Amino acid sequence: MNGSDIIILGIESSCDDTSAAILKNGEILSNIVAGQKVHEKFGGVVPELASRAHQQNIIPTVDTAIREAGISKKDIHAVAFTRGPGLLGSLIVGTSFAKSFALGRNIPLVEVNHMQGHILAHFIKNADANYPHFPFICMTVSGGHTQLVLVKDYFDMEILGQTLDDAAGEAFDKAAKILGLPYPGGPLIDQYAREGNPAKFQFPVSNIPDYNFSFSGLKTSILYFLQKETAKNPNFIAENLKDICASYQHTILKTLFRKLVKATREYKISDVAIAGGVSANSQLRAELEQIGKEENWRTFIPPFQYTTDNAGMIAIAGYYKFLKKEFVGQDVAADARLKF
Numbered sequence: 283m284n285g286s287d288i289i290i291l292g293i294e295s296s297c298d299d300t301s302a303a304i305l306k307n308g309e310i311l312s313n314i315v316a317g318q319k320v321h322e323k324f325g326g327v328v329p330e331l332a333s334r335a336h337q338q339n340i341i342p343t344v345d346t347a348i349r350e351a352g353i354s355k356k357d358i359h360a361v362a363f364t365r366g367p368g369l370l371g372s373l374i375v376g377t378s379f380a381k382s383f384a385l386g387r388n389i390p391l392v393e394v395n396h397m398q399g400h401i402l403a404h405f406i407k408n409a410d411a412n413y414p415h416f417p418f419i420c421m422t423v424s425g426g427h428t429q430l431v432l433v434k435d436y437f438d439m440e441i442l443g444q445t446l447d448d449a450a451g452e453a454f455d456k457a458a459k460i461l462g463l464p465y466p467g468g469p470l471i472d473q474y475a476r477e478g479n480p481a482k483f484q485f486p487v488s489n490i491p492d493y494n495f496s497f498s499g500l501k502t503s504i505l506y507f508l509q510k511e512t513a514k515n516p517n518f519i520a521e522n523l524k525d526i527c528a529s530y531q532h533t534i535l536k537t538l539f540r541k542l543v544k545a546t547r548e549y550k551i552s553d554v555a556i557a558g559g560v561s562a563n564s565q566l567r568a569e570l571e572q573i574g575k576e577e578n579w580r581t582f583i584p585p586f587q588y589t590t591d592n593a594g595m596i597a598i599a600g601y602y603k604f605l606k607k608e609f610v611g612q613d614v615a616a617d618a619r620l621k622f
């Protein structure tokens with residue numbers, strides 16, 4: 283350990299993953315994520331069960347992160363935690379833990395906005411030292427949010443557009459539920475879609491002005507479509523699952539990329555990033571590369587472990603705030619609707 287090293291403990295608990303990470307000078311030493319199987323049988327996250335599971339997981343998760351990083355508690359210079367947005371009961375567990383850890387060790391406390399964390403994950407040190415240049419546009423697509431963000435600096439971000447109803451991840455998960463697939467359905471739709479024909483079935487692409495999105499109509503259209511088809515053929519879903527997944531996924535991606543291209547042209551942006559759980563989608567990643575070539579973008583795709591919720595992204599955001607000495611006091615409270 284070097285005297286000038288900066289070691290941050292990151293804590294993430296906004297939804298249904300309890301995560302702790304150790305970051306040294308912007309480089310990840312450990313990033314532990316404890317998922318919660320308890321929600322699977324309900325087809326979605328049950329907030330009360332999520333906060334209870336966070337309470338059970340938080341101490342062993344932090345302990346594992348510290349051990350795996352090969353450091354000891356006394357080496358940590360600051361604690362960064364997700365203050366919001368997210369589920370209040372879940373956020374309170376991480377926030378309370380971070381506050382007591384900081385108090386107990388007498389080290390600074392840094393609050394992080396979860397959505398900024400998703401975006402700043404692009405600045406976690408990588409072997410190629412390949413990072414987006416400001417200003418860039420990040421399309422953040424997760425289970426709770428769908429945003430086009432103009433990123434002017436680490437903490438100077440402007441939301442150009444967002445979903446007016448369901449998030450892109452919800453569009454995946456809700457369709458998966460209708461198709462009888464377990465939660466979260468996004469990765470399964472991704473998997474089936476790889477072998478399906480995206481042009482087989484047509485679903486409507488929403489036409490919302492500016493850079494906003496709407497996905498609730500799409501979910502209704504797949505519901506009615508499947509009700510109609512299964513009335514004629516009860517085996518319709520099983521016989522066409524791959525094509526349904528490919529066609530439905532194609533519609534979501536078309537909606538997203540149409541707005542992304544429009545925004546980059548309007549704002550004359552050439553560095554384009556994606557973030558959030560849905561950015562793990564293989565077709566989305568492939569299309570970003572493809573469209574990026576056509577549009578002359580430099581594209582930034584996060585490694586898989588930094589797409590879905592993880593504390594590494596909270597630790598890197600915390601690191602940049604630490605450098606600016608942006609600390610918060612013990613009076614800080616979780617905020618389910620935190621804005622940036």
Ligand code: KG4
Pocket residue numbers: 297423424425426427450451452454455466467468469470472558559560561562563564589590591
């Ligand atoms: O960022 P995240 O882990 O949590 C939130 O902050 O919401 O995102 C979770 C979302 C879920 O809706 C999940 O279905 C979706 O990301 N997701 C995917 C894929 N992997 C995760 N959606 C499509 N394709 C994937 N491969």
Ligand code: ZN
Pocket residue numbers: 396400424425558559590591
């Ligand atoms: Zn997230």
